[in-house]
Amino acid sequence: MTFTSFATRRAYARRPQRGPITRLLEDERWLAVALLLPTIVLLGLFIAYPFIKGVELSVTDAKVGVPGRFVGLQNFRQIWNDGIFHVAVWNTCVYTAVTTVFKLALGLWLALLLNNNFRGKAFTRAFILLPFIIPTVLSTLAWKWMFDPTFSVINWMLFRLGLISTRINWLGDPNLALISVMIVNVWRGVPFYAISLLAGLQTISPELNEAAAIDGARAWQRFRHVTWPLLLPVTLVIVLFSVIQTFADFQLVYVLTGGGPANATQLFATYAYQIGIGTGLLSEGATISLAVFPVLLLVVVVQLLYIRRVETY
Amino acid sequence: MARIDRRRLLKLSGAGVAAGAGGIAGILASGRAPAYAQATTLHYLRWSDFVPASDQVLKTKIAPQCEKALGIRLELEMVNANDIQARITSAIQSGSGPDIILGLNNWPQLYTDSLSDVSDVAEELGKAQGGYYDVSKAVATLRGKWIGVPWAIGGGxxxxxxxxxxxxxxxxxxxxxxxxxxxxxxxxxxxxxxxxxxxxxxxxxxxxxxxxxxxxxxxxxxxxxxxxxxxxxxxxxxxxxxxxxxxxxxxxxxxxxxxxxxxxxxxxxxxxxxxxxxxxxxxxxxxxxxxxxxxxxxxxxxxxxxxxxxxxxxxxxxPGPFTNLLMAYSKNQKPAKDFLRWVSSKDIFEQWFSSQQGYTDGATLYWEEDKVWGADPVLLPFRDLPRKGRMMGYAGPPxxxxxxxxxxxxxxxxxxxxxxxxxxxxxxxxxxxxxxxxxx
Missing domain, CATH: 3.40.190.10 (Periplasmic binding protein-like II)
Structure with missing residues (x-):
């Protein structure tokens, strides 16, 4: 008894002195603040500040090197009456909607294929990611060559196969130009969908499908009633990310067409760049960029609500 | 560390005073770079030239001469023409970046509030070289003030x-x-x-x-x-x-x-x-x-x-006029002006101009008589290009x-x-x- 008391006393005597910070962090509320602080600072610096600065610019008449004065909603009225802006809005919506559908369909198809066991599975999975890994500008330049009106390898191939007699003006024809740009976007985006959906597929227990098969469900029925409902939350998150990225796409169009011909491929981002950087009208450029915000906010809110509902069920 | 005695210090200071008082003439007369410039580095941003040999001339010939003649270390940066405006915008907005930027077309008119007044340099060069072409003057001036020093004129x-x-x-x-x-x-x-x-x-x-x-x-x-x-x-x-x-x-x-x-x-x-x-x-x-x-x-x-x-x-x-823009935020205003005066002077510009082989015209009439136009008759028509030029925004100013x-x-x-x-x-x-x- 005496010995125990002695040992306890010694242990207490050795306990180091706790500083004020340590004592503060023992309180969970302060610990939470401390742990969140780096994230808050990063988000504030790289997301909140540029956003607030963008809002501030959009209500002034600032130009490069000229701070500008408050003009209220004048810039918004101006772009509302801007014909090229209308074209850019339409193009961006079509571009995002069409490419998202194709990326999802092809990505899902690819993910289902890759989810099977076959020889060289690991290599194929890594290989599939290539379009996503290669820097966009680099791969887009390669596509530019393939769409080149004079040297197009696609035209050459179609001509050799006897499918065309005159060359196809991929980037010169206004309708084809937007389609061509969308093809490149789909090519680049499918791997992201495929790999993300594959990850989602692998979390689904094979037993569920096996049980359904024993009950007599055919492949399509198993997909429709077992796989798809379980994959839906992951799919919605992927679509959400993809829509945001596609809506703000810049590099691809900038390299392929510069928004031409005659604005046939002009998107929000390319037009904002043209006005903000090319003409030095920072306020108008910021206004065009901000015009994307309500649309994206709506998409995000609707999708997040839907995801919550799906997850609750 | 090299020891500088009183006599040597006086000599160096003398060169600096001469340079300050007499510009390039002073520098040349003293045969020594001005004292202020011993540690000055000028950051000069340009486009990657369609004639790569000209960029080489700048890097391997003109930059070393600049250090010798002016004591200015020239930090040359060449980027794709499409990227220059993004660089100008970020430099102006942040108040730091290249001291001098080679502007294309009518860009000087987009950044009027952020460019230094270089009238003294431009007027001096223009006077010495037979005057500027109208297109160069139109893009580089604002209400009679020079906001850039015309460099050359491209075109098709x-x-x-x-x-x-x-x-x-x-x-x-x-x-x-x-x-x-x-x-x-x-x-x-x-x-x-x-x-x-x-x-x-x-x-x-x-x-x-x-x-x-x-x-x-x-x-x-x-x-x-x-x-x-x-x-x-x-x-x-x-x-x-x-x-x-x-x-x-x-x-x-x-x-x-x-x-x-x-x-x-x-x-x-x-x-x-x-x-x-x-x-x-x-x-x-x-x-x-x-x-x-x-x-x-x-x-x-x-x-x-x-x-x-x-x-x-x-x-x-x-035509596509090229204009050297001295950025107002630059802390090297005096050395930058000295450099602009020096690099567009006949002997120095000649080295760059020859390497262009007729791809560009000079910004002043003097270069119409240059020997480069006699070298290849196929390129001779480019000599007369600026005289039939108009700038976008015609009939108004660019x-x-x-x-x-x-x-x-x-x-x-x-x-x-x-x-x-x-x-x-x-x-x-x-x-x-x-x-x-x-x-x-």
Missing amino acids: LVAYRKSWFDEVGMNKFPETWDELREAGKKLKAQGRPIGQTAGHTFGDAPGFWYPYLWSWGGKEVEADGKTVALDSKETLESVKFAVPLWKDACDEGGLAWDDSSNNRAFLSGSISATNNGASIYLEAKRKPDTYQTEKGTPMYQDILHAPLPGGPGGQFNL GRASAEAQTKYIIVDMYAKAIQGTAPQDAVKWAHDELVKIYA
């Missing part, structure tokens, strides 16, 4: 295959649009169309379509620089003619071309003529074994240059609104729309309305 002429035009009965390049259409029709039938871009690309597209508009008598605005005057009989005629010209004579893939597409098409023998800088010819001449005619002879021997055809309004081109119109490709797209099937009057009306919004 039509590079064409002499033998192919001979074959269709044209022993010289067409001088009117009708002649061009007729010749182009025959050439296109042989699979040798005229190649011209109508896409969104900063150099070749405006370089062709602005002069085309002017040659018909069309103009963006009146001389007041405010009243939009595009919707006119002359403009409509030009658009009406552009449609059959395109269909009959031009490579229809041109709607998607960028600034390098026509170079590739010409050098591969796919087109018979294109409006361009001298780079096609210079490249063909540099690689005679690579670029050959169908007969196996070097292609450069079959290339000639001619001005764009003329019309009822005259015959024009759109200010911010004209830059916006160009950046939005209003004039180019007016023709592109018509080529794609929009009724000419609708295309003109669309472009006019867009200009009204810009110039409002």
